[in-house]
Amino acid sequence: MKLNMSNTDVDFSDPSLAYGAQSWQLEYATALKLYDYPDKPAPQGSRLVPDGADGFPVISSDGKTYTITVKKGFKFSDGAPVTAANYAYAINRGLNKKMQSPAAQFITDIVGATDVIDGKATKASGVQVDGDKLIIKLTQPDGGMLAKLGTPFFQAIPTDMPIDPKGVLTYASAGPYYWASRQVGRSIVLKKNTHYTGSRAQNVDEFNIDVNTNVNQSLLQVKAGQVDYDLGGLPPTAQSQLGAEYGVNRSQYQVHPLVETDYVALNTSRPLFSSVNMRKAANNAIDRPAMLRAFGAYGGLLTDQILPPGMGGYKRADVYPLHGPNIAVAKSLAGGKCGDLKLWASNSPTGTTQAQILQNNLQKMGCKVSIKYFQGFQIFVAAGRKGAEYDAVIAGWSQDYPDPYDFIDVLLNGNNIQAQNNNNLAYLNDPQLNAQLAAANKLTGDERYNRYGNLDVMITKNLAPWMSTDNRNQRDFVAKRVGGYLFQPANGFADMTTFYLTQ
Secondary structure: OEEEEEOOOOOOOOOOOOOOHHHHHHHHHHOOOOEEOOOOOOOHHHOOEEOOEOOOOEEOOOOOEEEEEEOOOOEOOOOOEOOHHHHHHHHHHHHOOOOOOHHHHHOOOEOOHHHHHOOOOOOOOOEEEEOOEEEEEEOOOOOOHHHHHOOHHHOOOOOOOOOOOOOOOOEOOOOOEEEEEEEOOOEEEEEEOOOOOOOOOOOOOEEEEEEEEOHHHHHHHHHHOOOOEEOOOOOHHHHHHHHHHHOOOOOOEEEEEOOEEEEEEEOOOOOHHHOHHHHHHHHHHOOHHHHHHOOOOOOEEEOOOOOOOOOOOOOOOOOOOOOOOOHHHHHHHHOOOOEEEEEEEEOOHHHHHHHHHHHHHHHHOOEEEEEEEEOOOHHHHHHOOOOOOOOEEEEEEEOOOOOOHHHHHHHHOHHHOOOOOOOOOOOOOOHHHHHHHHHHOOOOHHHHHHHHHHHHHHHHHHHOOEEEEEEEEEEEEEOOOEEOOOEEOOOOEEOHHHOEEOO
C-alpha cells in the first residue's frame, strides 16, 4: 500500500518518545499493548480490552496494586518471545531521566517512579516481574491506570532497546506490523510481523510511506490511484468538492468527529501572557469562526473550552465569544500594553491561514505580531523545550485515551514541566491548580467526571491559558482500490490494519 504523509514527518518512531497523531496511527498498527482498543467502530472500538494481557488485572482491595498476567505465545518481529519483562522495561524506559519521555507524566503514581525520573534509580521499585506476571504498585489509586497502559508508550519493547533521548528509528515490535525502515524527512516502511499470532488483521504486506509530500499534489495522486491514502490530511479547499463528488461516508471520502480540541497556547512563563487579563483579552480578540473556516468544509464545531464534547465531564460554558471577536472588550482588558508578540505556527496551508487570521486579530487589540513557521511536528518539538521563545503557538490535542485527565492534567499540570518534550505548551504552573488536579485523579466514575468538568470551566474562566477554537472532524480520502476503511473512535484516525487492496 502506497501512502503519503503531507506537510509532515512523524515526530519520533521511538515508542517512548512518539506522541504525534500520525506517529500513534502507525504505532497502533505496530504495537502490542497490554490493553488496547479493538479494530471496531463506536461504541465497541472505544472500550478497552485485553490484548497482550491474558485478561483484566487483579486489583488489590486498596486499589494500589495491579497484577497482570501476560499472554503466552506472542513474538516480536525478530522472533523473540514477549514476556512480562518487556512491559516492565517499557515503563522504566519511559521514566528514565535521560529519555525525557512524555510518558513519565502518566505514571508518576507508580512506587519509585520519581526516583527514576530524578536519576536516582534505573528501575521503579513498584514495577516487578514474577514469571508471566507484571506487578505494578501505586502510591495512590489511579482511576485511569488501564487506559494509560493502553497508550503506545507502554507497549512491549525489546529489553535491550537503547536509552537514547534522540530516539531509535527502527526496532522489533510485537503487533501486526513493525518499523522496517525510516529515513527521517523522507520515508517510512512498515512490514508485516510474520511471527504475529494475534487476532488483528494483516491484510497488507507492506506500507510504503513518503513523508513531507505536497498536499495538493498528493490529492491528485490519490484520485488517480497512484497513491492509496494521505496520512497528513487533505487541502482545506478540496473538502467541499470531495463531499459533493464522492458523498460523505459512502466509501472513499470519510468524515468523523474527533474527541479533540484545537487551541492557541498562551505562554504564561513569558512576560506578555503572564497576565491573566492579557490572556482574557486575547480570548476576546480571536475570530473563532474564521479559524475554523481555515480547515475547509466539514471542519468541526466551535468551542472556547479545554474538554471536547464526547469526553467525560464536558459541560458547555460559553465563556468567550464563539461567533466572532469582541475587539472592544479585548482592548479594554489589554489596556494598550500588548507590544511585541511572537507567534509560532505550522507551515501547512491551514497553519499559514490561521496564523494570518490570528495576527490580524491580535493586532487589532494593540499587539505587534511576528510569525515563525515550522514544518509538521517540528513545531511541537521546538515548543516542547522549556524556555522556548514564543508567546503563542497554534496547537491541537486529540485524546490519547477516553479520560479527562488526558486533556486537563497532561496539558496544564505544572508539575509535568521538564527540560523538553513538554505538552503543557502554555507552561502554566499554578500550585493551587496542580493540587486540585492531583485530587481529581484519585476519583472514579461520575464524581471524577464532574470534578474535571468543573475544573475545565474554572480554568477557562479564571486562568485562560488557551484560546480554544474548535473541536475538529477527521476527514480522509482513499483511492478507489482501497477497502476496509475503519475510523477507530478511541484513537481518532483510520485503522491501518483493516485496510485491504481490491487490485
